[in-house]
Amino acid sequence: MGLSHIGTRDVVTLAHDATVEDAVRWMREANVGSVIILRGRVPCGIVTDRDLVLRVLAAGKDPVGLPITEVMTKGVVTATDDCPVDEAAWRMREHKVR
Numbered sequence: 001m002g003l004s005h006i007g008t009r010d011v012v013t014l015a016h017d018a019t020v021e022d023a024v025r026w027m028r029e030a031n032v033g034s035v036i037i038l039r040g041r042v043p044c045g046i047v048t049d050r051d052l053v054l055r056v057l058a059a060g061k062d063p064v065g066l067p068i069t070e071v072m073t074k075g076v077v078t079a080t081d082d083c084p085v086d087e088a089a090w091r092m093r094e095h096k097v098r
Helices: 020-030 049-057 085-094
Strands: 013-015 034-039 042-048
Touching (some): 013 020, 020 049, 042 049
Parallel strands (some): 013 034
Antiparallel strands (some): 034 042
8 A cells, every 4th residue: 555545645835935934824824733845846844843842942043034944854755655655654764754
């Protein structure tokens, strides 16, 4: 069974020139805990609600005007729709992705 049977294609994305404030707004409106950051059409990072707490709030940074690229996690691990679930799970473990 491939990932298309268990995953969702409805993900929230933002351009790499967005701000932390933009990400927070979109996450709230879409009721999601993460946003994929795109450079053009290619994923270049991800920001999670945990990233926002640790890298913005706990660090005492102001989210207004703060570039999302300063707090995103780079090196996104991806998989195709037809990727077997066990292979995706292996990739997640290997790259310490939750």
